[in-house]
Amino acid sequence: MAVSRRDFLCRTRNGIGALALANMLAEDLSAASVDPLAIKPQHLPRKAKQCIFMFMAGGASQIDTFDYKPALQKYAGKPLPKVPGLSGEIEGFLDSPNRTIPSPFEFRRYGQSGRYVSTLFPKIGESVDDLAFIHGIMVDNNNHGPATMHVNTGSQLQGSPSVGSWISYGLGSPNQNLPGYVVIQDPRGAPVNGAAVWGNGYLPASYQGTLFRSTGAPILDLNLPKGLSREQQSKEFQLVRWLNEQHASERPGESELEARINAYELAFRMQAEAPRIVDLSTETAATKALYGIDNPVTEPFGRQCLLARRLVENGVRHVLLVHGVEIGKYSWDDHGNVKERMPQHAAEVDQPVAALLKDLKARGLLNETLVVWASEMGRTPFINDLKSDKPGRDHNQYGLVMWMAGGDVKGGATAGETDEFGIRALNEPIPLRDVHATVLNLMGLSDERLTYLHAGRFRKLTDIGGRVLNQIIA
Template identity: 45%
Template sequence: MPATAKNCIFLMMEGGPSHIDTFDPKPVLAKLHLQEFVREGKQKSAMESGKRYYVRSPFKFRRHGESGADMAENWTHLAAVADEICFFRGCQVDSVNHPTAMYQMNCGNRFGGDPGIGAWVTYGLGSMNQNLPGFVVLPEVSYPQGGSANWSNGFLPACFQGTPLRPGGSPILDLQPPVGVTVEQQRRNLDLLARMNQRHAAQHPDQEDLSARMLSYELAFRMQTEVPGAIDLSSEDEKTRSMYGIGSAATDAFGRKCLLARKMVEKGVRFIQLYNGTWDSHDYIERAHGNLVRGVDQPIAALISDLKQRGLLESTLIVWCGEFGRTPDNGVRGGTAYGRDHNPNAMTIWLAGGGCKAGHTIGATDETGMTAVEDVHHVRDFHVTLLRLLGLDDNKLNYYHAGRFKQLSQFGGNVIESLVTGLAPLFP
């Protein structure tokens, strides 16, 4: 199937960023500010019970680019590349809790145990660089809700799991052989180990993990020569490092991740997932979201611009999302320190590059931002669309496990045609 994108950079804003305070303005909330009400209908969590108060956004919004994209005032750098972005306001998920929502966004299944998106992509497309993992993860020091299961191989062979790089110090521990051990000695040791493992594998053909472990040993050996160059940011000129915000306290950490992601794309890594958070702002949302946006705004804008000037944006799909959105109200637990609670019914996801419909805003939420009301799609349709942009058919990308063929979308879904442009038709 013809692909629009060859690589994907997935920017995961863990904790649930507020669409109402980032990319989906709701001016009516200024009129409703601190008005009390009781939410009707079925409650999904204790957060929705009791007295509720509408809360206005502390941020002003402006429109940017020829597309007139809505952005909160503190997205000063991303505003410059607004016309490269496709905003999607119609996505919904099933869970109101962090771990299950994270699993669903990352793996398609709320309950964990399934492969991450990157695992499915590398299973379907393979790797373009045999000396690097096909699926690389750049987490925070503290792993996200749900832990490493968010980038697990699940029931796929272990060679497809995400490889996390440490955010500080040496990205991969024990990458180099011990002092005094030469490459030749290490090669002989690995060859001996491989012969023993192959003999054992032949005697126990049902133990698939052993073959995956053998492959991982060989990959680790090859990575010793490939990884140092791929992660060496000192080879970048000062102008590039400064563009990503490296060296500035607020932007250094995520700037390094974004620059590493660009270098990984250049090296042929299929799927790179970057984590940032936590965006879980039940209180003090002005301060919390303000600091978080300040940390990612410049690096993300630099990533988009850098990929474009290098001719890589068209072949690289960038995704920005959280696990859910946030409510237009909360219980005002912090007094005047207003925040917002979890909202699975409305959120903003945006795409850049890779065949997305740049310069468009697709879908809409109601006047308060509580529920998606136009171009509404379950997250499974978003997953199907992401795979399609990478040239993969969700219905054909499956794996037999526990008595049935399984897929990322769980039960199938539909491409969100309004998000994409120039796709070849699907063939049976």
């Protein structure tokens, strides 16, 4: 193409809008001939064009959410029988004195499929026919740090790219005024491992998640400096541009200098456009009520979900929502008092998640949006504390449950099955890499083809390759 990118931008500056060739907010423009976030074609045809990944931090109990295990009743208070095929920490737990804790919550059938869901999640239950569940997923580590890394980046060690990074790398992102990969964490704090959870690892920096603030202005440094009007800033930007153009013209052929000029153009536009996209006040009262923005319990996650909808609606490729923080009361890590804590977690997410599903569907977006609900590990149906009257559950890397919806997900389908205790897969556990391969597949990417040369190896999200769970794909 004979025209330089700068010329192209100059000519289209007056609002041609989101064109496939345009630059991205967090794009690395230093390689002038290749836009890191330019749209790339799918490897295989799939309907989903964007992904909303909801991560429940702390280890959500499968036994109290989506894995109905009535058989636990007959062992209530008694030791759980020996289960083969467990190793490490959880094997140790089960070898020690323990007692079984069935779910204190009722399960009931929902939807046309009649699937059992905990009554803690009645609104999600209403949408159950759109969901496909995966049971008995095995994570590589029984503790928060490595397990969170494993679910989010495919490796329990820090330093690998996150799911959203792979997706941005594989597909680029349509909107030129926003990042391609946005993260909104719980307003009460960060998940374990912090920014590593949405890091770009060894992929170029343009693929890292951009953390939007959960309260107030979402993007750091997006607001003009105090006392500077947009008009004044525009004059200053013009001088910056003029100086840089002089500088670059004396040093011809330095593509980085040109790219940096473009970066400032983008930043200027983004200051104007992004606030509009992230401003929730323009939503109707009905929509806000749907997401529970009017209720302090559901407001935080409701806000996160509503913002996620607006972002994908405006061409953001991947949104990671984190619910729950590190450790403590606001985490799903219910080592104690599952009876009082689980309802609190559920109350905070049930309505917002269901609202997101319904809202996406109503706007015709669910077809092209992959929604994933995940946590870093499951929990045990038994505990080693024999005395406490407020029992909880311990970590269980064998029992993770996840669900997906949207795109080509086959509503009502199931992959995997846990044993009667809900502690591990009935037969072969589903390794997490299979789930990752499936997520990529549903986004139109092959985990085997989506590679990046690093330290002498062609790396991939699934490391050694995963099997796509075709049973949940329509």
